[in-house]
Amino acid sequence: MRPKEIQKKLGINADRIKLFKREGVFTPENPPSGNRGTDYTESDFKNLQFLVVLTKMGLTCSDIRKMQEGDCTLEEAVNYRKTQIEADMEKKRNALTSLSDLLQNQEQFETFHTEHYWDIITERESKGEEFIDVEDMYGYRSVSLIRTVKCPYCGDESEIDLEDYETGTSSYDNEIGMGEDMVYEFDTEDNLECPKCVRKFRVSGWIREYPMGAYDSEDIKVDELADDD
Incomplete structure (x- = not known):
C-alpha cells in the first residue's frame, strides 16, 4: 500500500505515522529506499490500526513503548x-x-x-x-531549559538557563491524544560572556517538548561572535 492509501484507510495523516515512527512504536516492513517510497504491508496496516485504537482510547506512545518492551502489561x-x-x-x-x-x-x-x-x-x-492550576491550562514547563555550553574560544564550560534568552514558542496539537507539541526557541545574540576568557559568544536554537512535560529533541548551536573592534 502506498502512504496515501494506508492513511485514507486508517483516517489519519502522514504526521501521525511519522510520530509513531519517531516515538519508536512502529517500523514499516518495507521502509523507503532510494527513490522508492514506503510500501506498507497488510501487517503494517494491522499494527498501525492497533496503535490508532490504543491512542484514541487515551494511551500514550510512552505507554505503548513500555508494553512493547515488556516493562508493563x-x-x-x-x-x-x-x-x-x-x-x-x-x-x-x-x-x-x-x-x-x-x-x-x-x-x-x-x-x-x-x-x-x-x-x-x-x-x-x-x-x-x-x-x-496554571500548569494545567498553559502547559507548565517541566522540561528544563538549563544547558551546559562550551565556550568556542577557550573551551570553558558553563551552565546557562536558555529560558532567559527565549525568543518565542510554537505549538500545535498532534491529534493523537498526547496534548501539545511545544518548541522553545532561544537566541542569546551578543548577551552571553564566557566567565573565563571574558569573550562574547552566541547560543541559539530550539528545544522540543512532546508530549507536554517530556523532553523530545533539541538543536543547539554555539558560535563565535565577530570582535567589536
Missing part, C-alpha cells in the same frame, strides 16, 4: 492512564462547579469577592479536592 498501562485521566477530569469538574457558582452569584470582575472564593477553594483543597 496492558492492564497496568490502562490502570495508570485511567488514574491520570480521572484526576484531570476531577479537576475540571471542580472548576466547572466553581464557574457555575460565579454565574449564580452574578459576580462581576470589578467587584469580585476574592477572599470569599479563596476561603472556599482552600477549604475544599484541605479535604483533598484539586482544582485546575
